Amino acid sequence: MDSRRRILDALRAASPPAPRAPDLSGVGVRWDDPVKKLSEMVLAVAGRLVRVPDAAALPAAVAALASEVGAAQVASAVEGVPGTVDLSRAKDAHALEGLGLAVLPGAFAVAENGAVWVRGETFRPRGAFVIAEHLALVVPASEVVHDLHEAYRRIVLDGAGFGTFIAGPSKTADIEQALVIGAHGARSCTLFLVG
Amino acid sequence: MTGARATGGHPAAAAEFVANEPRARWHDQALWFVRDKRDRAASLVPDWERLRDAAAAIRAHSRGRLADLLEEFEAKAVACGAKVHWAADAAEHNAIVHRLLSERGVRRVVKSKSMLTEECGLNEYLGARGIEVVDTDLGERIVQLAGEPPSHIIFPAIHKKREEIGALFHEKLGTAEGLADPKALTEAARGHLRERFLAAEAGITGVNFAVAETGGVVVCTNEGNADMGTSLPRLHIACMGVEKIVPRLEHLAVLLRLLARSATGQPITTYTSHFQGPMEGGELHVVIVDNGRSALLADPSVRGALACIRCGACMNTCPVFRRSGGYSYGWVVPGPIGSILASARDPAAHATLPFASTLCGSCDAICPVKIDLHGELLVQRRTLAARGLVSPGKRLGMRLVAFVLAHRALYEAAGRLLRLALRRLPRSLLYGPWNVWGRRRELPAPPEESFRETWRRTRGARG
Numbered sequence: 233m234d235s236r237r238r239i240l241d242a243l244r245a246a247s248p249p250a251p252r253a254p255d256l257s258g259v260g261v262r263w264d265d266p267v268k269k270l271s272e273m274v275l276a277v278a279g280r281l282v283r284v285p286d287a288a289a290l291p292a293a294v295a296a297l298a299s300e301v302g303a304a305q306v307a308s309a310v311e312g313v314p315g316t317v318d319l320s321r322a323k324d325a326h327a328l329e330g331l332g333l334a335v336l337p338g339a340f341a342v343a344e345n346g347a348v349w350v351r352g353e354t355f356r357p358r359g360a361f362v363i364a365e366h367l368a369l370v371v372p373a374s375e376v377v378h379d380l381h382e383a384y385r386r387i388v389l390d391g392a393g394f395g396t397f398i399a400g401p402s403k404t405a406d407i408e409q410a411l412v413i414g415a416h417g418a419r420s421c422t423l424f425l426v427g
Numbered sequence: 428m429t430g431a432r433a434t435g436g437h438p439a440a441a442a443e444f445v446a447n448e449p450r451a452r453w454h455d456q457a458l459w460f461v462r463d464k465r466d467r468a469a470s471l472v473p474d475w476e477r478l479r480d481a482a483a484a485i486r487a488h489s490r491g492r493l494a495d496l497l498e499e500f501e502a503k504a505v506a507c508g509a510k511v512h513w514a515a516d517a518a519e520h521n522a523i524v525h526r527l528l529s530e531r532g533v534r535r536v537v538k539s540k541s542m543l544t545e546e547c548g549l550n551e552y553l554g555a556r557g558i559e560v561v562d563t564d565l566g567e568r569i570v571q572l573a574g575e576p577p578s579h580i581i582f583p584a585i586h587k588k589r590e591e592i593g594a595l596f597h598e599k600l601g602t603a604e605g606l607a608d609p610k611a612l613t614e615a616a617r618g619h620l621r622e623r624f625l626a627a628e629a630g631i632t633g634v635n636f637a638v639a640e641t642g643g644v645v646v647c648t649n650e651g652n653a654d655m656g657t658s659l660p661r662l663h664i665a666c667m668g669v670e671k672i673v674p675r676l677e678h679l680a681v682l683l684r685l686l687a688r689s690a691t692g693q694p695i696t697t698y699t700s701h702f703q704g705p706m707e708g709g710e711l712h713v714v715i716v717d718n719g720r721s722a723l724l725a726d727p728s729v730r731g732a733l734a735c736i737r738c739g740a741c742m743n744t745c746p747v748f749r750r751s752g753g754y755s756y757g758w759v760v761p762g763p764i765g766s767i768l769a770s771a772r773d774p775a776a777h778a779t780l781p782f783a784s785t786l787c788g789s790c791d792a793i794c795p796v797k798i799d800l801h802g803e804l805l806v807q808r809r810t811l812a813a814r815g816l817v818s819p820g821k822r823l824g825m826r827l828v829a830f831v832l833a834h835r836a837l838y839e840a841a842g843r844l845l846r847l848a849l850r851r852l853p854r855s856l857l858y859g860p861w862n863v864w865g866r867r868r869e870l871p872a873p874p875e876e877s878f879r880e881t882w883r884r885t886r887g888a889r890g
Binding site: 234235236238239240241242243244245246247248249250251252253254256258259260261273276277324325326329342344345346347352356357358359361362363379380381383384385387389390391392393394395396397398399400401402403404405406407408409410412414415416417418 | 457460461472473474477478480481484485487488489490491492493494497498506507508513514515519563564565566569582583584585587588589592609610612613614616617620621624625638641643649650651652654655657658659669674676677678679680681683684691693694695696697698699700701702703704705706707708715717721722724725727730
């Protein structure tokens with residue numbers, strides 16, 4: 233008998249009766265001001281939130297960030313934000329080594345934890361968000377959800393693809409619990425909230 | 428593995444650890460610091476207790492439907508372009524991973540944290556076959572360079588001081604001698620590991636959750652090492668135990684809200700990546716592993732432990748773990764949850780672990796999925812006693828205590844005798860080699876009279 237059959241049979245034989253899946257209507261949080269909560273939580277995850285009045289003001293805001301972090305090369309997958317590197321021409325993620333700043337669109341931000349949902353189909357190569365030295369995520373101010381429950385009600389994951397929540401810059405506390413920013417991925421993470 | 432697997436078990440390994448008192452204290456405080464951060468994070472979530480209840484119910488539901496959920500997951504994952512493999516035990520898991528790598532001529536692998544691959548001994552297996560596996564989580568890389576196993580599932584190098592890591596990096600990575608600044612050491616590791624990422628031909632990850640509804644696997648890291656390791660090499664192998672499955676995304680939401688807050692006090696990990704099939708031009712293989720889990724599921728007294736989401740909170744809060752260190756358990760998952768899993772799996776090899784607990788229940792109170800940890804530890808003790816796996820001294824002692832407790836007159840006489848002995852006997856006798864408890868502690872001052880005597884004198888007099 234193959235292992236697949238053997239494991240599934242063993243699990244079926246061993247499984248206790250399954251109680252019903254719980255009713256999840258009792259969990260979840262609603263904030264009076266989700267954008268205010270989001271700003272607090274972005275700080276808590278060591279990120280930065282910048283309000284931008286409209287899409288027209290975005291390129292200047294990104295340029296200011298690029299010069300602040302000293303990014304010579306900027307790659308953008310956000311419409312209307314020019315970059316110096318064309319992401320779509322990168323052969324694969326290896327070509328992005330040394331990239332100073334990646335600017336990527338976020339679908340929405342989550343107030344309870346400061347995370348931004350980034351859909352894989354909005355940029356390529358996949359590694360752009362983690363290989364770049366610095367990261368900027370662009371989210372419309374209208375797209376802020378209260379909590380993860382609301383977030384997953386919005387997320388569609390049917391079929392092949394990739395999606396990730398990103399909450400602040402890459403970090404570690406593996407040496408004596410001292411928080412260090414910039415472990416493997418982006419050394420900073422700026423969330424531009426537009427509108 | 429060092430520690431409790433040796434003949435002396437947990438007490439002997441723990442004795443070695445506590446012999447260095449300042450270090451044991453430092454370790455204790457480091458973990459309490461993490462526990463404290465968890466408390467603060469939990470207090471900011473208004474529906475925390477309802478979340479824990481929901482999580483426990485989700486795990487109980489999933490536990491009863493593991494086979495169905497795994498089949499649903501497999502069909503969806505395959506539809507997304509992933510390949511799914513099934514491994515009955517550690518040997519089959521290692522053989523599958525090795526075959527996938529060797530068929531593609533892979534020699535250099537980067538791996539993000541996976542307790543399952545530790546459990547299966549994957550690194551050693553691949554290393555012996557000429558494949559280099561570089562652990563990329565900073566803590567794991569530190570212990571890998573030191574030739575040690577992780578001592579904690581979330582903080583693999585929590586037992587090491589910054590100066591020791593500095594010396595290790597000086598020797599292995601060529602950093603300046605005496606460098607002990609965490610920021611500088613992390614920067615050195617970043618440079619060292621980035622080279623490995625860029626040169627790797629395959630990335631291996633664990634799996635925090637697999638979602639039956641979507642066929643995706645979810646991997647959480649703070650460092651971004653899983654994302655680096657799966658977006659540079661073309662081949663991604665994700666290894667998961669059968670219990671990692673959740674039915675739907677709505678259930679994932681509940682567990683993710685609990686995981687990072689319980690583990691480190693963060694509201695969510697920096698990266699929570701959902702892999703549905705391979706990346707453009709790549710391959711994704713998911714290896715589903717039993718390795719004793721179906722046997723745990725069959726045992727009503729320990730199946731609750733399969734709910735574990737590996738947050739490590741029970742370790743951070745456990746007074747025994749904090750003061751004895753991860754290595755004293757001699758098993759890949761230490762602490763309260765590890766003691767249950769290890770002794771249920773192989774009672775004879777881990778006979779001392781269920782006793783490495785005060786049964787204070789702090790772990791139950793903190794566990795995000797509400798596993799009855801101290802209850803299961805107690806059941807393990809009974810199992811060990813029934814199988815004759817408890818040391819003769821402990822067995823005799825327990826029998827004696829049981830006998831005394833069952834006979835009231837004897838109990839009262841023993842109490843009087845003890846109070847008298849504590850007052851009159853010389854220290855050399857009281858703290859003789861038979862007094863294990865008193866080796867590192869002072870016996871309490873004896874009260875003037877027992878509770879019964881006080882009761883009779885006061886309430887009895889009132890009539």
